[in-house]
Amino acid sequence: MRRHITIATACLAFAWSIMLTAAGARADSIPITINVTPVWFLNTGSDATAYPPPGTVPINAPTIPRTTDNVRLNYGISLKLGKRGSLAYSHANFDFSLGRILTVAPGTSLLTGDIDDRIDTISYNYGFGHGLNGSVYYFSHQRSYVAGLCLNQIDCPNAAGVSVSNPSTINSNGYGIGFKYAAGPVSKYTGPLLTFNADAQYIPRPVGNCGTPTALPGCNTDGINGYKSSQVIFPYGVTMNIPIRNDLGVIPLIDYKREIVLWRAENSAEMYNVVEYGFVKIIRPDLTFAMVESNWKGCVCSDTVPPPDNVRFSDLIASLTYSFKP
Numbered sequence: 275m276r277r278h279i280t281i282a283t284a285c286l287a288f289a290w291s292i293m294l295t296a297a298g299a300r301a302d303s304i305p306i307t308i309n310v311t312p313v314w315f316l317n318t319g320s321d322a323t324a325y326p327p328p329g330t331v332p333i334n335a336p337t338i339p340r341t342t343d344n345v346r347l348n349y350g351i352s353l354k355l356g357k358r359g360s361l362a363y364s365h366a367n368f369d370f371s372l373g374r375i376l377t378v379a380p381g382t383s384l385l386t387g388d389i390d391d392r393i394d395t396i397s398y399n400y401g402f403g404h405g406l407n408g409s410v411y412y413f414s415h416q417r418s419y420v421a422g423l424c425l426n427q428i429d430c431p432n433a434a435g436v437s438v439s440n441p442s443t444i445n446s447n448g449y450g451i452g453f454k455y456a457a458g459p460v461s462k463y464t465g466p467l468l469t470f471n472a473d474a475q476y477i478p479r480p481v482g483n484c485g486t487p488t489a490l491p492g493c494n495t496d497g498i499n500g501y502k503s504s505q506v507i508f509p510y511g512v513t514m515n516i517p518i519r520n521d522l523g524v525i526p527l528i529d530y531k532r533e534i535v536l537w538r539a540e541n542s543a544e545m546y547n548v549v550e551y552g553f554v555k556i557i558r559p560d561l562t563f564a565m566v567e568s569n570w571k572g573c574v575c576s577d578t579v580p581p582p583d584n585v586r587f588s589d590l591i592a593s594l595t596y597s598f599k600p
Contacts, residue, residue, distance in 0.1 A: 304599040304600070305353055305354035305355075306351065306352070306353055306354075306599060306600060307351070307352050307354075307597055307598070307599055308349070308350070308351050308597070308598055308599070308600060309348075309349060309350045309351070309352075309364075309595055309596070309597050310347070310348075310349050310595070310596050310598075311347070311348040311349065311593050311594065311595040311596070312345060312346075312347055312348075312593070312594055313345070313346050313347070313348055313367060313591060313592070313593040314344070314345050314590075314591070314592045314593070315342050315343070315344045315345075315346065315367075315368075315369040315370065315589050315590075315591055316342065316343050316589065316590040316591075316592075317341040317342040317343065317370065317371040317388075317587070317588070317589060318567065318588045318589060318590050319371065319372075319373050319586065319587050319588045321373040321374045321586075322341050322342075322371040322372060322373050322374070322385065322386075322587065323341055323371075323385070324373075324374040324385070326374075326383035327376070327383065329381065330376065330381050330382055330383040331381060331382050331383070332382070332383050332384075332385065333378065333379075333382050333383065333384040333385075333423070334384060334385045334386065334387065334422045334423050339385055339386070339387025339388070339421045339422040340387050340388050340421045340422075341371040341387060341388055341421075342369045342370055342371045342388045342389070342589065343388075344369045344388065344390070346367035346369065346390075347367075348364070348365060348366045348367060348593070349364070349365050350362060350363060350364035350365065350366075351363050352399075358400055358401045358402070358403075359398065359399065359400045359401075360398070360399045360400075361396075361397075361398055361399075362395075362396070362397050362398075362399060363394070363395070363396050363397075364393075364394070364395045364397075365392065365393075365394050366392070366393045366394075366395075367390065367391070367392050367393075368390075368391045368392075368393065369388065369389065369390045369391070369589070370388075370389055370391075370570075370587045370589050371386060371387060371388055371389060371587060372384075372385075372386040372389065372585060372586070372587050373585075373586045373587060375579055375583050375585070376583055377579050377580040377581070377582070377583040378579060378580075385422075386420060386421070386422075386423070386425060387420065387421030387422045387423075388419070388420070388421040389417065389419070389420050389421070389425065390417070390418045390419040390420075391415060391416065391417050391418065392415075392416055392418055393413060393414070393415045393416075394413065394414045395411055395412070395413045395414075396411060396412050396413075397409045397410065397411035397412075398410050398411070405455055405456040405457060405466065406453065406454070406455050406456075407453070407454045407455075407456075408451070408452065408453050408454075409450075409451070409452050409453075410449075410450070410451050410452075411449070411450050411451075411452070412447075412448070412449050412450075413446075413447070413448060413450065413475075414445070414446075414447050415445060415446040415447070415535070416428055416443070416445045417443065417444060417445065424440065426440065426443050426444040426539060427440060427443060428440060428443050428445075443538075443539070444537035444538060444539045444540065445537065445538050446477065446535055446536055446537055446538065447477070447478070447538075448475050448476055448477040448478065448536075449475070449476045450473050450474065450475040450476070451473065451474050452471060452472065452473035452474075453471065453472055453473075454469055454470065454471045455469070455470045455471075456468070456469045457469075457470070458517075464515050464516075464517045464518070464519070464525055465515040465525050465527075465554075466515060467514065467515060467517060468512060468513070468514055468515075469512065469513045469515075470510075470511075470512050471510060471511050471512070471513075472508070472509075472510040473508065473509050473510070474506055474507075474508055475506065475507050475508075475509070475534075476504070476505075476506050477504060477505050477506075477507065477536045478504045479502075479503045479504050479505070479536075479538065480503060481503045500541040500542060501541045501542075502541065502542050505536060505543065507534040507536055507543050508534070509531065509532060509533055509534045510531070510532055511529055511530060511531030511532065511533075511548075512529060512530055512531075513527055513528075513529035514527060514528050514529065515527050516528070522555070523555060523556040523557070524553055524554070524555050525553060525554045525555075525556075526551075526552075526553045527550075527551065527552060527553065527554065527566075528549075528550065528551040529548075529549070529550050529551075530547075530548065530549055531547075531548040531550075532545065532546070532547060532548075532573075533545070533546040533548050533570070534546075544572065544585070545572070545573040546570050546571060546572055546573060546585075547570075547571050547573055548568065548569065548570050548571075549569050550566050550567065550568045550569065551566070551567055552564065552565045552566035552567055552591075553565060560596060560597045560598055561594070561595070561596055561597075562594070562595045562597075563592075563593070563594050563595075564591075564592070564593045564595070565590070565591070565592045565593075566590075566591045566592075567588065567589075567590050567591075568588060568589045568590075568591055569588040570585075570586060570587050570588065571584060571585075571586045572584040572585035572586060
C-alpha cells in the first residue's frame with residue numbers, strides 16, 4: 275500500500291505571518307529576529323470521520339479514530355546579512371486527517387485519524403528589489419505521528435505496543451531554489467495585490483534500494499516497477515490579498531498552489547491542488563494573527579491511491595506570531 279501526504283515546506287499561515295510581521299517590524303541595529311508561533315490545526319473534512327460502508331472492513335481500528343484538533347508551536351530565527359540578505363531557520367508543524375479511502379484494497383475502508391508532520395528549513399534569502407525575492411534552502415520533512423496505525427511515521431508500535439524506530443519511514447529531504455514576485459500597491463491596509471511563487475527542488479534518492487531496510491515491493495531499481503531515483507520537482511502558486519480598505523489592519527486573502535512531495539519510500543512524486551482562503555490581522559508591528567482554511571486534493575495525475583478515489587483533507591489553521599529581537 276502506498277503511504278502519503280503532505281506539504282514540503284512550512285505551514286502557510288506561519289509563512290504569511292512572518293512575512294507581514296517582518297514588513298512592519300522596527301528597524302534597528304540588531305541583526306537577529308526570532309519568531310514564535312502557536313498554531314491550532316482543526317480538521318474540517320467531513321469524510322475524515324465517515325464510518326465504513328456496509329460490506330467493507332476498516333483497515334484502522336473498528337471505531338472512528340481521533341481526528342486533528344491540535345495546538346503546536348512553530349518557531350524560527352533569522353540573521354540579517356547586509357541590506358538585502360538574511361540567513362534563516364524555521365521549524366513548522368502541519369497536522370491533518372485524511373478523508374476516507376475505499377480503493378486501497380477490495381472491500382476495505384481506511385481512516386487515518388490524526389497525522390502530525392514537521393518541517394525544518396534552513397535558507398538564505400535575498401531581496402532583489404522591485405517586488406522580487408529569492409532563496410536557496412535545505413528542508414527536512416518528517417512524519418512523527420499517525421493515530422491508530424503505522425502509516426510509515428518515524429516510530430511505530432511493535433507487537434507489544436512499544437514505540438520503536440521504523441526503517442520504512444517516509445520522509446522527504448532536499449535542496450531548493452525559489453522565487454517570489456509581488457505585484458501591485460502595498461499600503462498599511464493591504465499587502466501586495468498578487469504574489470507569485472515558484473520553486474525548483476532537488477530530491478536526492480538512491481538509484482536502487484534492493485537489500486536495504488526500506489526496499490520497495492519487487493526490489494525496485496531505477497526505471498523498474500515505476501520507481502524513479504533522484505528528481506527535480508517544481509511546486510508553484512499565486513496568492514491574492516483582497517484590497518479592502520479599512521482601519522482594522524485586516525487583510526483577506528485567497529491562493530491556489532500546486533504542491534508536490536516526493537517521499538523516500540514511494541515510487542514517484544505526489545501532486546496536490548490546494549485552495550486556501552482566510553485573513554491576516556496585524557495587531558501591532560511585532561504581533562500578527564492569521565486564520566486560513568486549507569483544502570488539499572490529490573491530483574489524479576499522481577501515483578497515490580487507485581482511482582476513482584484520491585487523497586484529500588482540509589484544515590482550519592489559526593496562528594499567532596510574535597516577532598522580537600533579543
